[in-house]
Amino acid sequence: MEGKRDIEKALAHSLKELVVRMPFDKITIKQIADGAGVIRVTFYNHFLDKYDLLAWIVRREILDPVRILISNQMYRESLVLIFSNLLRDKDFYMRAVKIEGQNSFAEIVNDCAFQMVLDMFRERGADRSHPEHRWMNPENLAMYYANSMSYVMLEWIRSGMSIPPEEMATIYEYIATRSMWEILDEF
Numbered sequence: 001m002e003g004k005r006d007i008e009k010a011l012a013h014s015l016k017e018l019v020v021r022m023p024f025d026k027i028t029i030k031q032i033a034d035g036a037g038v039i040r041v042t043f044y045n046h047f048l049d050k051y052d053l054l055a056w057i058v059r060r061e062i063l064d065p066v067r068i069l070i071s072n073q074m075y076r077e078s079l080v081l082i083f084s085n086l087l088r089d090k091d092f093y094m095r096a097v098k099i100e101g102q103n104s105f106a107e108i109v110n111d112c113a114f115q116m117v118l119d120m121f122r123e124r125g126a127d128r129s130h131p132e133h134r135w136m137n138p139e140n141l142a143m144y145y146a147n148s149m150s151y152v153m154l155e156w157i158r159s160g161m162s163i164p165p166e167e168m169a170t171i172y173e174y175i176a177t178r179s180m181w182e183i184l185d186e187f
Contacts, residue, residue, distance in 0.1 A: 008046050010036035012057050015050065016092045024050070024099045051103040054096065058112045061085055070120060079172055083165030086153065090161055097157045110150040117149075118142035148176065 014035030018027045027050060033043045047053045062085050066078035086093050099105040121138040152172050156163065163171070175183070 004046070007036070007038060007042060008056065008060075010038070011043060011046060011053055012060070015053050016057070016089060019095050020091045024096070051108065054099075054103075054105070055108045055112055058109055059116075061089070063112055063116045067116070071123070076169055076173055079169035080165050082153065083156065083168045086157060087161050087165055093157050094161070097154060106150065106154050109154060110146055113150050113153075114142050114146035117145045145176075 014032045029043050033040045066081050069078040096105045
């Protein structure tokens with residue numbers, strides 16, 4: 001019998017193959033389960049719906065692999081890995097980025113990024129507001145950084161992923177390490 005992780009990977013692979021061939025809103029749970037070689041009940045033993053599976057893909061294949069790099073302060077390497085992993089499944093992400101409405105791909109990416117950044121703040125012991133600025137609490141800061149990272153990732157996907165991952169990491173690093181005022185002064 002396959003393990004839980006193997007079944008989840010098979011379901012993810014099935015969804016990715018289906019997304020490349022047809023619109024996301026037309027994909028059924030039965031099609032996903034059939035493609036993974038399991039029954040519908042098995043799907044529901046692992047995921048609530050296809051949006052939950054999509055979020056699992058983003059977390060497990062894009063964000064989770066960078067956690068160890070981030071915990072070792074290898075920030076640039078983590079950015080390169082994020083963009084490289086997206087590029088590896090370019091056809092899937094080029095179609096997934098078009099999922100709109102409630103549970104849009106953009107919303108899923110942002111929610112997953114928010115949770116990852118919030119976890120980073122909490123792991124560092126930042127569980128309270130900044131001493132001088134109460135608004136600067138872990139949740140607000142995590143949302144700010146998740147929004148910026150999500151925006152860069154999503155726009156890169158929408159633009160066709162033509163800029164290499166290493167260059168995208170440089171671009172994001174450049175933006176993230178400067179204030180808006182510094183960048184305005186450069187124009």
